[in-house]
Amino acid sequence: MDRFLNDNHMLMIPGPITVPPRILRVNSRPMINHRGPIFQKIHEYCVDGLKKIFKTDEGEVYIFASVGTGAMEACVSNFFNKDDRVLVLINGNFGQRFAQIANVYGLNVDTLEFVWGQYAEPEKVKEYLSKYPKGTYKGVLVQHNETSTAILNDLERLSPIIKEHGALFVVDSISGMVAAPFEMDKWKVDVVAAASQKAFGCPPGISLLGVSKEALNRANNSNLPRFYFDVRKYHESYKKGQPPFTAPISLYFSLEESIKMIFEEGLENFQKRHIVLRDAVRSAVKALGLKLVSDDKCASPVVTGVFSPEGIKPQDIIDNMRKEFGIVLAGGQSQFKGKIFRIGHLGFIGATEIFATFAALELTLEKLGYKFEKGISVKAAQKVFEENM
Numbered sequence: 001m002d003r004f005l006n007d008n009h010m011l012m013i014p015g016p017i018t019v020p021p022r023i024l025r026v027n028s029r030p031m032i033n034h035r036g037p038i039f040q041k042i043h044e045y046c047v048d049g050l051k052k053i054f055k056t057d058e059g060e061v062y063i064f065a066s067v068g069t070g071a072m073e074a075c076v077s078n079f080f081n082k083d084d085r086v087l088v089l090i091n092g093n094f095g096q097r098f099a100q101i102a103n104v105y106g107l108n109v110d111t112l113e114f115v116w117g118q119y120a121e122p123e124k125v126k127e128y129l130s131k132y133p134k135g136t137y138k139g140v141l142v143q144h145n146e147t148s149t150a151i152l153n154d155l156e157r158l159s160p161i162i163k164e165h166g167a168l169f170v171v172d173s174i175s176g177m178v179a180a181p182f183e184m185d186k187w188k189v190d191v192v193a194a195a196s197q198k199a200f201g202c203p204p205g206i207s208l209l210g211v212s213k214e215a216l217n218r219a220n221n222s223n224l225p226r227f228y229f230d231v232r233k234y235h236e237s238y239k240k241g242q243p244p245f246t247a248p249i250s251l252y253f254s255l256e257e258s259i260k261m262i263f264e265e266g267l268e269n270f271q272k273r274h275i276v277l278r279d280a281v282r283s284a285v286k287a288l289g290l291k292l293v294s295d296d297k298c299a300s301p302v303v304t305g306v307f308s309p310e311g312i313k314p315q316d317i318i319d320n321m322r323k324e325f326g327i328v329l330a331g332g333q334s335q336f337k338g339k340i341f342r343i344g345h346l347g348f349i350g351a352t353e354i355f356a357t358f359a360a361l362e363l364t365l366e367k368l369g370y371k372f373e374k375g376i377s378v379k380a381a382q383k384v385f386e387e388n389m
């Protein structure tokens with residue numbers, strides 16, 4: 001019998017993540033009328049809370065019943081016209097997905113690719129865009145946190161370059177939102193996607209779309225087909241304090257609870273905790289003598305990619321971690337498939353989960369024949385937590 005094939009496991013993948021009991025409990029509340037006063041209050045609390053999290057007074061945040069890819073699709077289908085030229089900055093699997101979606105909608109897609117594990121160098125983006133007359137690109141699409149390569153892009157530095165060109169600044173912050181600082185108004189982000197199963201710690205099924213005033217104007221003139229994800233419907237309906245279609249009510253209960261928990265901890269503290277988690281994980285990996293996928297300067301606060309040691313398959317590490325310890329790690333994607341494993345460290349977790357992960361990882365690596373000093377990674381993680389207590 002595999003004792004971890006039930007609920008008894010610890011998810012250390014970059015989403016979906018372990019859902020805290022408080023959120024699980026509200027998720028099972030009885031249904032309510034989605035057009036009634038109780039739901040309206042929850043809806044308004046969520047929208048208001050999300051605007052504080054996205055840091056926007058001027059923009060709006062819409063809530064969809066979909067996974068993150070739905071919001072990525074909405075990023076494209078609402079704000080452009082057929083044949084518009086857009087630039088997608090790619091440093092991983094999800095950048096490629098943005099380009100695929102834009103292609104499907106008949107946009108003229110150019111890509112600017114970066115080495116996987118490195119962020120989108122603002123200087124290179126500037127140099128690239130300077131070769132084209134202003135306004136050539138109607139939009140620049142980029143990931144905030146590229147989950148597949150465990151990097152965080154520098155949106156603050158990319159912003160003036162993209163805005164100077166006159167393009168819409170379109171961001172996928174599906175795995176970055178809440179965990180990494182995000183400033184929608186200050187960084188002049190026009191459109192941003194997020195999702196419930198990442199740092200919000202909810203089950204999958206809600207995606208979020210932040211939309212600036214300028215982007216909303218563009219949505220009125222876009223000739224691309226859309227229906228469920230048409231932001232104009234959400235804009236009109238939200239004026240009445242309601243979503244335009246039946247809401248995923250259980251997930252709204254979860255989201256409301258998650259937002260309450262984030263504000264109880266304080267958004268800044270929540271984000272600082274993710275930096276400590278990141279530093280503890282990276283320090284533990286380095287202590288083991290393993291190679292990290294991303295540079296320190298662009299290291300993701302929610303996921304860490306690690307190259308498997310010579311001669312050891314990442315899948316063997318992942319399998320042993322799950323079978324022996326009930327700890328679930330993620331593998332690599334696309335060009336990193338079969339080369340790396342990834343440790344997710346986001347949401348409402350702390351030192352306990354990191355200690356357990358590295359104690360188990362050490363026994364796993366030892367079993368697979370990797371040589372290192374036993375206890376060294378746990379000690380390295382302890383040091384980071386101790387310094388930040």
Ligand SMILES: Cc1ncc(COP(=O)(O)O)c(C=O)c1O
Pocket residue numbers: 014015067068069070072094143145146147148172173174175195204
């Ligand atoms: C950066 C990023 N973008 C997009 C997605 C796609 O989200 P979903 O799987 O919810 O459709 C993910 C999922 O991991 C992601 O990490």
